Amino acid sequence: MALFPVQGIFDGDFVVLLVPIDDTDPMSVVAEKVAYHAAGRRVAAQPRPLQVRFQGRVLADTATVTDAGVGPLDVLQVGYR
Amino acid sequence: MPKLARSEWYDLTRDMNWTLRYVEEDQVWPQVQSNSYGIPTEQWWIWDEPYKITYPEYVHNQVDKDTSVYAVNSILARSAMYENLDPGWKSAILAHYGAIAVPEYMAGIGEARMGRFGRSAAWRNMATYGTLDETRHGQIQTFFPHGLLPEEPRADWAHKAFHTNEWGVIAARSLFDDMFTANDAVSTAIQLTFTFETGFTNLQFLGMAADAMKVGDVDFASLISSIQTDEARHAQQGEPTIKVLIANGQADVAQKLVDHMFWRTWHIFALLTGLSMDYYTPLEHRKHSFKEFMNEMVIKQFVDQFRDFGLEVPWYWESHFLQELDWYHHGLHLGVWGWRPTVWWNPDAGVSPEERDWLEEKYPGWNDTFGKVWDAITANIRAGKPELTLPETFPMVCNMCQIPLVNPAGHLVGKLDSPEPLILDTDGRRRLFCSEPCKWVYEQNPERFAGHLNIIDRFLSGVIQPPTIEGALNYMGLSPAEQGQDATNYAWAFAGQPGSRQAS
Numbered sequence: 001m002a003l004f005p006v007q008g009i010f011d012g013d014f015v016v017l018l019v020p021i022d023d024t025d026p027m028s029v030v031a032e033k034v035a036y037h038a039a040g041r042r043v044a045a046q047p048r049p050l051q052v053r054f055q056g057r058v059l060a061d062t063a064t065v066t067d068a069g070v071g072p073l074d075v076l077q078v079g080y081r
Numbered sequence: 082m083p084k085l086a087r088s089e090w091y092d093l094t095r096d097m098n099w100t101l102r103y104v105e106e107d108q109v110w111p112q113v114q115s116n117s118y119g120i121p122t123e124q125w126w127i128w129d130e131p132y133k134i135t136y137p138e139y140v141h142n143q144v145d146k147d148t149s150v151y152a153v154n155s156i157l158a159r160s161a162m163y164e165n166l167d168p169g170w171k172s173a174i175l176a177h178y179g180a181i182a183v184p185e186y187m188a189g190i191g192e193a194r195m196g197r198f199g200r201s202a203a204w205r206n207m208a209t210y211g212t213l214d215e216t217r218h219g220q221i222q223t224f225f226p227h228g229l230l231p232e233e234p235r236a237d238w239a240h241k242a243f244h245t246n247e248w249g250v251i252a253a254r255s256l257f258d259d260m261f262t263a264n265d266a267v268s269t270a271i272q273l274t275f276t277f278e279t280g281f282t283n284l285q286f287l288g289m290a291a292d293a294m295k296v297g298d299v300d301f302a303s304l305i306s307s308i309q310t311d312e313a314r315h316a317q318q319g320e321p322t323i324k325v326l327i328a329n330g331q332a333d334v335a336q337k338l339v340d341h342m343f344w345r346t347w348h349i350f351a352l353l354t355g356l357s358m359d360y361y362t363p364l365e366h367r368k369h370s371f372k373e374f375m376n377e378m379v380i381k382q383f384v385d386q387f388r389d390f391g392l393e394v395p396w397y398w399e400s401h402f403l404q405e406l407d408w409y410h411h412g413l414h415l416g417v418w419g420w421r422p423t424v425w426w427n428p429d430a431g432v433s434p435e436e437r438d439w440l441e442e443k444y445p446g447w448n449d450t451f452g453k454v455w456d457a458i459t460a461n462i463r464a465g466k467p468e469l470t471l472p473e474t475f476p477m478v479c480n481m482c483q484i485p486l487v488n489p490a491g492h493l494v495g496k497l498d499s500p501e502p503l504i505l506d507t508d509g510r511r512r513l514f515c516s517e518p519c520k521w522v523y524e525q526n527p528e529r530f531a532g533h534l535n536i537i538d539r540f541l542s543g544v545i546q547p548p549t550i551e552g553a554l555n556y557m558g559l560s561p562a563e564q565g566q567d568a569t570n571y572a573w574a575f576a577g578q579p580g581s582r583q584a585s
Contacts (some may be wrong), residue, residue: 005541007477007486007513009500014412014454014490015419016477016502018537041461041469042419042454073511075501 004072006030010038011079019076021065027052028061030070034078046080053077087135097202098126115198115266120329125200127328128321130207132314139210143217146307150221153303158228162300168568169361169429170296175226175235176426177289179242180249180353182222184257187243189215191261191269195318198266204318208266211274211315218308225304235563238425245558248423248536249352252483255533256349260342267322271335272342275319279386280343281350283312284378288368292358295366323390332391340395341525343383344518347402348409348482355410356417359440360431361568370443372406397518404496405516407444411451412490419458420472420485422554422564429568432459433576450494462574472550477502478535480512481519488515 001024008019019034031050039045052059054076059068070076101109106122117125134142163171192215195208226239242250261273286309293302326335351371358371369377387394395402418428432440432455440447461469476485479502491497503514505523508531514520523530536553539545545556554564 007502009489012453012493014415014451014487014493016486016488016500018475018477018540037472037474040457042415042457044453044457044460073513075504077500 006070007073007075008034008037009075009077010034010043011077012043013038014042016075021070023065025065026061027059027063027065027068030065030076031061031078034076048080050078051081053079087133087138091133091135095203095206096126110198110200113265114194115200116268117200118267118326118329118331118334120200120325120331122200124329125204125325126202128199128201128204128325130203130321131317134210134314136210139213143213146310147217147221150303150307151224154225154228154300157300162297163229163232166298167296167363168427169363169431170298171233172426172429172568173357173361174298174301175233175238176353176357176424178222178226178236178239179425180253182219182226182239183243184253185215185222186219187257187262188273189219191215191264191273192315194261194264195266195269199270199318200267204270204321207315207318211318214311214315218311221304221308225300235425238563241558242425246536246539247425247557247559248478248483248485251536252352253349255483256345259345259529267326268338270318270322271326271338273319274316275323276339276342277346278312278316279319280383281346281379283309283316284382285350285354286312288358288374288378291368292362292366295368296363320390323392327391335390336392336395337525339387339392340397340518341522343395344397344402344522345482347405348484348515348519351405351410352413352417352484356414356428359410359443360414360436361429364436364439367439371410372443375406395518397516397521401516401518405491408450408491408494408496409487411444411447412487413484415451415454415490416476416485416487418567419470420476421566422471422550423557423559424565425559425563427565427568430455430571430573433573435576436573446494451490459574462571463578467571474550475537475540475553477513478537479515479519480505480533480535480538481514481523481530483535484515486513486515 001022003020003022005018005020008017010017017034017037019037021030021033025033028050031052034052035050051061054068054070054074101122110117189212192208192211196205196212199205199208223239226236229236243254260277261269264272286305290302290305290309293299293305323335326332354374355371358367358369358374384394414428414431417424418430421428432452437448437452437455441452458470461467476487478485486502488497488502489500492500503517503520505512505514505520507527512523514523534542534544536557539556540548540553545553
């Protein structure tokens with residue numbers, strides 16, 4: 001397990017965030033970690049599942065950070081499906 | 082006073098230029114202190130200041146100015162003027178004092194460098210006055226807030242700010258070091274006096290003085306007006322310097338220096354003045370929006386001057402600068418308010434129903450974009466959950482302007498194709514940029530900027546300990562009593578809400 005920072009952007013928010021994630025985190029957890037800082041705070045929370053986008057691709061919920069090839073300070077966009 | 086008329090001796094005593102015989106030119110004017118851009122020594126001697134003044138006249142004028150402005154301050158110190166000012170206005174002047182007072186002394190370093198390393202005697206003469214001006218501005222802008230300390234302890238940030246690593250100070254210090262503290266004399270004349278002072282602050286000070294009078298802050302109006310009269314004079318060192326460069330085939334050098342510093346100045350200007358004009362100044366006293374001010378004052382004047390000198394507007398004018406007028410400072414305002422514990426003033430949200438109507442009128446579409454973000458924030462305040470409006474992490478920060486990356490705000494309003502920052506991976510480091518112009522400035526001179534760590538670089542590299550919000554606030558020099566809070570204790574969120582009470 002290794003903790004490292006990524007840049008998180010939540011759809012509808014105004015700012016790029018520093019978000020620590022773990023290389024074993026599945027994307028469902030990564031999405032929650034990014035959403036924690038924006039959804040229900042600056043973006044209205046919705047009862048819908050989240051998804052992570054990386055380099056223009058939607059990542060599978062079960063894919064881990066290592067599987068997806070996400071590295072330190074990469075940009076992850078998160079939003080409701 | 083001299084017995085001769087000024088016109089009979091001014092040019093003779095001013096033009097003390099001579100040909101060097103015992104030393105080499107580079108020993109007298111090292112390139113690092115005074116970049117000649119290859120222009121021969123004698124060509125600099127055509128440098129001619131538009132506004133002429135002698136030392137006796139200068140001293141006479143300055144004594145009058147100081148006598149007047151300190152008298153106003155002395156009288157008002159015995160009044161209740163400050164405590165009756167609008168909370169948003171108080172925030173604007175606290176932000177101003179912290180960001181500007183000590184940099185005035187730093188600008189004195191830049192002026193003194195021109196006073197020694199300017200390439201003509203006339204220029205060195207003007208810059209000597211400029212050095213005295215900036216010293217006066219530093220003194221007066223630390224003295225006035227010192228008188229506010231009984232009412233507002235954070236007025237000491239007028240002196241303290243630039244001795245800290247507060248994030249906004251890091252951004253301003255990076256700009257000012259680039260512009261004048263660590264700049265050569267020729268580049269300083271174009272980047273400080275022409276781009277920054279003529280283009281931005283001279284006009285800003287006029288606007289701020291007028292705004293101060295409207296809100297009843299006679300003290301600040303008097304202060305700013307007094308400073309502006311000095312700025313209007315010493316800012317004119319840029320014009321003759323540009324003329325020398327252009328006359329010697331170096332228009333591209335002048336253009337690049339302007340392009341570089343106009344962009345950097347714009348970002349800090351948006352952070353300070355954009356927020357003050359559109360959110361902190363009381364609604365009833367706003368004469369124009371920040372965008373209108375930029376269009377009517379800064380842009381019109383700058384375009385006229387570019388064309389008068391035979392220069393062009395910067396390459397990013399249409400594609401980036403004019404686009405950002407619609408959104409950039411609105412994003413920064415959300416950031417400063419949201420991360421309010423990280424600043425030394427109390428940010429005024431400025432989004433009551435009436436203020437939102439004004440913002441929508443001035444920036445059509447504001448309610449459907451920024452307004453939605455404020456809707457979510459307002460809902461949390463009304464629900465008694467202000468903690469959800471406070472930060473638990475940090476924003477990423479641009480490696481050039483040192484300002485948080487609000488690119489998603491530009492994307493939100495349809496001005497940017499992507500919410501993602503620009504990335505440059507070199508020397509084993511990942512650097513982030515908010516915009517093409519910031520990345521361009523970096524790439525023009527990477528060795529000048531590469532060693533700098535922004536506040537997030539410092540956080541991630543272990544400079545900031547412990548690596549927590551509290552650790553970062555301590556690193557920034559902000560004790561709990563100094564950290565910003567909402568300026569009106571969230572009154573804006575309840576305005577027009579029947580039966581509601583203000584949040585505690």
